[in-house]
Amino acid sequence: MGKLTREEAAGRIMVALDYPEAAAAEALLSALQGIPCYMKVGMQLFYTAGPAFVAGLKERGYNVFLDLKMHDIPNTVKGGANSITKLGVDLFNVHAAGGLRMMEAALEGVDAAVSSSGVKPAVIAVTQLTSTSQSVLNDEIGITGPTEDAVIRYARLAKRAGLGGVVASPQEVQMIKAACGSTFKTVTPGIRPAGADVGDQSRIMTPREALMQGTDYMVIGRPITAAADPRSALESIIEELI
Ligand SMILES: O=c1ccn([C@@H]2O[C@H](COP(=O)(O)O)[C@@H](O)[C@H]2O)c(=O)[nH]1
Numbered sequence: 001m002g003k004l005t006r007e008e009a010a011g012r013i014m015v016a017l018d019y020p021e022a023a024a025a026e027a028l029l030s031a032l033q034g035i036p037c038y039m040k041v042g043m044q045l046f047y048t049a050g051p052a053f054v055a056g057l058k059e060r061g062y063n064v065f066l067d068l069k070m071h072d073i074p075n076t077v078k079g080g081a082n083s084i085t086k087l088g089v090d091l092f093n094v095h096a097a098g099g100l101r102m103m104e105a106a107l108e109g110v111d112a113a114v115s116s117s118g119v120k121p122a123v124i125a126v127t128q129l130t131s132t133s134q135s136v137l138n139d140e141i142g143i144t145g146p147t148e149d150a151v152i153r154y155a156r157l158a159k160r161a162g163l164g165g166v167v168a169s170p171q172e173v174q175m176i177k178a179a180c181g182s183t184f185k186t187v188t189p190g191i192r193p194a195g196a197d198v199g200d201q202s203r204i205m206t207p208r209e210a211l212m213q214g215t216d217y218m219v220i221g222r223p224i225t226a227a228a229d230p231r232s233a234l235e236s237i238i239e240e241l242i
Contacts, residue, residue, distance in 0.1 A: 004211075007036055009241035012211070013234070014038040014065050014187070016221030022049040028224075029060075031231050035238075038090075040065040040219055054087050064089045065187070065219075069126055071095035074105035081109030081123070088119045091187075093167055096125035096154035103161035122185070124165040125158035127151040127172070130190030133202040147203070148172055152179050159184055169203035170210035170218065177214060189219035193237060196223045208240045 004012070015037050017025040025045055039062045041054055046068060057064050066089040070077045077094060084092050094106050106123050114120045128137060128151050137143050143150050151172045156179055158166050165185025168176060173186045190204045198204060199222060210218050220237065227233035 004242050006238060006242055009238045010036045011038065011063075012215075012217055012241065013207075013237065014040045014217050014219045015224055015234070016040045016042060016067075016189070016219055018042055018044050018221050018225065020044060020048060022053050025049070025053070028230055032224075032234060035231070035234060037234070038063045038065055038217065040067050040221075042067040043069075051087050054089060058088050063091075065091040065093075065217075066121075067093055067219075069093055069095055070106065071098045072102070074098075074102045077102050078105040078109035078112075081106040082113045083109075085110045085113035085119070085121055086116060089121050090119075091122045091124065093124050093126055093187075096127055096158050096166070100157055100161050103158060103163055107162050122164040124167055124185060124187055125154065125161075125163050126167045127154040127158075127176075128168070130169045130188075130203050131200050136202075148175055152176065155180050155184070165216070167219075170205040170213050170215050171203050173210070173213040173215045182214075185216045186214070187217045187219060188215045189221075191218045191220045191223070193223055193240065197226075206240070207237050211241050 017039055019025045039057055066084055070080050094103055134147050137147050151168050152175055155166045155176045159180045167187045169190045170188040176186055188210055190201045191207055191210055192198055192204045194206055224230050224233045
C-alpha cells in the first residue's frame with residue numbers, strides 16, 4: 001500500500017451522518033468544512049430530512065452514499081432504485097440477502113432513470129452487517145459456517161448480478177478481492193480507532209488496519225460524530241492513514 005496524500009485519505013472516508021434531523025447534520029458539515037470526505041446519509045436522517053437534504057449535499061459538491069439498504073421484492077427494489085437514481089447520489093446499496101434477481105432489478109431501476117438524471121450511481125450490496133458476530137450469524141440468523149464464508153458467498157452473488165462492490169467488514173476485504181477481483185469495491189464500516197468505544201459493532205478494525213487490508217472506502221460515524229471535537233477526530237484519523 002503506497003502513501004496516501006491528505007486529500008486521498010479524506011476521500012477514502014465516508015462520514016456517517018447519523019442524526020435525527022438536518023440541523024444537526026448541517027452543524028457537523030460546518031465543523032468539517034473543507035475536508036473532502038464522502039458523506040453517507042442513512043435511514044435516520046433520510047427518513048426525516050429526505051431528498052432535499054441529499055440535493056443540498058450534491059449542490060455543495062459532496063460525493064454522497066445513500067445507505068438505505070433496500071431489501072424487498074425485485075419490482076419494489078427496481079422502483080426504489082429508480083427513485084434514488086433521480087436524486088443524483090453517487091452510491092447506494094441493497095441487501096445481498098434479497099437474492100440475485102433483486103440485485104439485478106436494482107440495476108434495471110438505475111438504468112431506467114439514468115437518462116433523466118444524467119448520473120449513474122454505483123450499486124453495492126450489504127453482505128453481513130458489521131454488527132453481526134459469528135454467534136449471532138449461526139445461532140440467531142441461522143446461517144451455518146464461518147462468517148467469512150457467508151460474506152464471500154454474498155459478494156460473489158453481488159458480482160454475478162453486476163453490482164460494483166459490497167459492504168463488509170475490513171476483516172473480509174482481502175478475501176473479497178481475491179474472490180471477486182481487485183476492482184470490485186469494498187466499503188467497510190466497523191472502523192474504530194484504537195481505544196474508541198466499539199458500541200454495537202462486532203467485526204472491527206482500526207482505520208490504518210483497514211487501509212492495509214486494501215479497503216476502498218471506510219465508513220466512520222460515532223468516532224467522529226460523537227467526539228467532543230469532530231474535526232480534530234477526523235483529522236487524527238486522516239493522519240493515521242497518510
Ligand atoms: O454492515 C454495516 C452496514 C452499514 N453500517 C453503517 O455504517 C455506519 C457506522 O457507524 P459507526 O457509528 O461508525 O458505527 C452506520 O451508519 C451504519 O448504519 C454499518 O455499521 N455496518
